[in-house]
Amino acid sequence: MTELFTPAFLQQLEGLHLLARQIARGRQRAERRSVKRGTGLEFADHRPFTQGDDWRSIDWAGYARTRHLFLKLFEEEEDLYVHLLVDASASMQWGNPPKFDLARQLAAAVAFLALAHLDRAGVAALGPLEQSPWAPGRGRSRFLPLLRYLEALHTGSGPMEMERQMARWLATNPRRGLVIWITDAWGATQEDAFLALDRLRYARHDIGVIQLSHADERRAGELGEFEYEEVEGAGRRTLIVDHAAAKAYETAVRDYEERLSGYCRRHAIAFHRADAAQSPLEIVRHLLLEGGFVP
C-alpha cells in the first residue's frame, strides 16, 4: 500500500474490529437501527387495520380484548448506511502531518468497521473542489477500492462554505443513516459549521462529528506584526499581535470549540475533538469507547 495506508495500519484495523465486536456484545443490541417498520422480529407499534393490509399481521389477541382490528407493526431490519464526510478544504492540509491525511485514515478505519459489520459505507469529500462521492456499498471486498478512492482525494483551494457544501451533498438524497463528519470545523464564518450541522439534523441523520486541529492552530504563534494569509485563499490581514492579542485569540478559539461541543451535546450529536498529531488508530479506539460513531 501507500504511505497513507501502510500494512501496519491495515493490520491494526483488524484489532479494532475485534474491539468493536466486544463492545457491541456488551451492549446486547445495536444502538442504531432503521426507523422503518417492516417484517423484522422486533415489535414496534400498533395501527388500525385498513383495506389492503396483510391480514396475517392482525393482532388477534387485541381483537379479542377490544373488538377492533389492529395491525402489529415490526421494525424492519435493514443495512445501516454509514456516510463518511471528509472535509477537503485547503485548511485541512495544515500541519505536519496534514489534517487531511488523518481525516482519510479515520474515514478508512470507520469504513472498515462498518463494512466488517455488514453495513454500507460511503465516502464523500466536502470542499471547494468537486470530487465524485464513493457510493455506499456493502462487503469487505469494497474496502481496498475504497482505500484507493480515499488516496485519490485531495484538497482544493478556495473558500470553504460548509453549509453550502453540506446542502449540495444532501441534495444527492443520501439514504438516512449515520453521518460522520471529519472536519476542522473552520468555516467561512463562525456560524457556518453550525448551519451545516442544522441541515444534517433536519435531514434526520444520526450525526457524529470528529473535529481535528493542530495545537499551533489554537495558538496565536509568534508575536509581532505579520501579514496573516489564509491558506484557503479567503484573504489576508495585517495585524500587530502582542501578548494581549495572543491571549484574546486563544480565548476566541476556546470559546468557539466549547460552543461547538455544547451544540453537539444539546442535539445528541456524538462529538470528539482530536489533536491532529495523534495516531488515527488511537482516535478510533477512543471513538469506540465513547460510542455513537461506529456501527
Added chain:
Amino acid sequence: MSFLFPLAGWLGLLGLPVIVFYLLKTRQRRQPVSTLLFWNALAPKVEQSPFWRRLRRWVSLALQLLILALMVLALARPAFEWERTAPRRLVAVLDPSVSMTAGRHQQEAREALLQMIGRLRPQDEMALLEAGASPRILHGWTSGRRSLRDALKEAQQLPVGSDPRPALELARELARLREQAEIVFFSDAVWPETMEKLEGVSLIGRQVSEPINAGITLFAVRRSPVAPGQWQLDVEVSAPHGFEGELELQRDGVPHDLVTLSVEPGGLWQKSWRGDSEAQARFSGLLRVGPGDQLAADNEASALLPALRRLNVLLIGSADPFLEAVLASVAKVAVSRLDALPEPLPPGVDLVMIRGGAPPVAPLPAPTALLLIDPRESGFWGERVGTLEHAPVTEEPGSSRLWQHVRFDAVAIRAAGVWKPAPGSESLASSLEHPLIFGQWDRSPRWMVLGFDLEASDLPLRAAFPVLIGNLLESLRPEDSTGSAALLPGRSESGLKPHPVEQSTEPSLQGGGGWAFPGWWWLLLAAVVLLVLEWGSFHRRVTD
C-alpha cells in the same frame, strides 16, 4: 565639553548601516494560517492606528540611533564641565600603633578611610602611607580606588606604639608633588611623642576620652654582667585610672608567683625577681584585668632568658699563674694551654691569648678572638718601633661595656713597647700618645694587643685586672644571650591618653560629591538603559 578621543566620532558612520538594515527589516513578514476566522473577529481590537504604527517605527529607529550616538560619545571620552572642577589630592596616613586596637578605633579608622576612597572622583588622587616605626608608602599617587583598597589590606598592625612624625614628614614630601594636596591622618592621637600642633594635617578619629586600661609596660629578664649565672626579671604595670588585681608569673609554663597589685591612679607598680640559673627559661606574665579594660595587647607579656654558654679559651706560651687564676674564677669558661699555636686551630675556640709564643701572621678567622700580650715583633697588628720605660697611663679607655669598672690610673708599668698600630685599629689606652692597648674589638675579626708584659707591671695585682678579663670574656658572648624584653605597647600607648592637638585644617571625609563616576560611564549607562528599553519593546513586538 571637550573630547579626549575625538577620532571615535567616525564610529558615528555606523548609523548608516543601522538605518539601511532597519528599513530592510521593517518590511512586513508574511505568516500563513489555516484560518482567519478568529483573527477577523479580533481585528477591531487588535489593529493599531496608522499614526501609531508609523510613529512606533520611528521611535524604534530613533532609540537605536540614540544608543549608537551615546556609545560613540562614551568612546570619545568626553570631559564635562563638572569633571573639570578642581581635583582633590589626598595623602592618607594610617596610624598602625597598638593603641588603635583599643575598642573599635582601628575598625572605624579603616571604615572612614574606605569611605573616603569610595568618594574619590576620577580626577581625584590619593596616596596611602602607614605610620609605622619607619614610614611605609602603601600606595603612591593614584586615582584607582581598587588599588587603594588592595593597598589598605596590606597595612599591618604594630604590637607597639609608633612615632608618627617621620610618616607625616614623608606625607608632606608627597603632598609637595601635587598642587593643593591635603594630608589626612587617621589616628587616635595616642603617640609616644608629644605633638601639639599638626601643621597642614587633618586628624580623623582622635580619641575623645581616656578609656580605662591597665597594662604591663615592662617585662624584661637579663643575666648579671659580672655573674652571668644570675638573672633578674623586671616587671612594671601602669594604670592611669588606678588598678587593683593580680599578676600571675610563670616560668616555663609552671606558676612561679602570684602578686596582688594595687596601683594608684597615674601610678606605676614595679617589682624585680632574681634567681640563679645557667639553663634557658621562658618567663610569662598575665595581668588579670576587669571587663572594662580597653587594650588587650598589654595584658600578657613573655621574655626569654637564654642558656649560658661555656667559653673556650686557649692560652699559648709560658704559664702565667695570675692569668690562669683569673680565667678559672670566671663562670662557664674552659681554659687550656699550649706552647705553640696549633695549625689548624681547634674548632669551638672563642679566645686565643698569646703570651710569649709566636703570634699568627693574620687575624684568626671569626668568631675566634685574639689577644696578644706584649708581642716582641711587628705583625698585622702594627709595628714595634721602640721601648718605653715607666709609662704612666695618661689616656684611659672610654666607658664602654668592655672597660666598665676598669681603672688604669694607679697601674704602674715599668716597660712597654712603642707601637705604631695598623691602620683601622683603635687605640684604647695610651701613655703620652704612645698606644699601650690597641686593636679592633668591636668588629670581626677581633684582635687586641696589650703592649706591655704583665710581669713588667702591677696590673695583675690590681682589681682592674680580673674585671678587664671578665669584661673581655663577656663581650665574646652574643648580645642576645644576656636576656630579652617583651615587646609591649609602652607607657604612653597603654595609657591611651590622647594628646591635645591643634589642627590647622578641619577634618573632612567628603570626597568629590555624588558624581563619583566619569562622564563616559554615565553615557554608557544611558545607552544600556535605552538598549533595555528597545529590547523590551522589541520583545513585546510593539516597535518591531
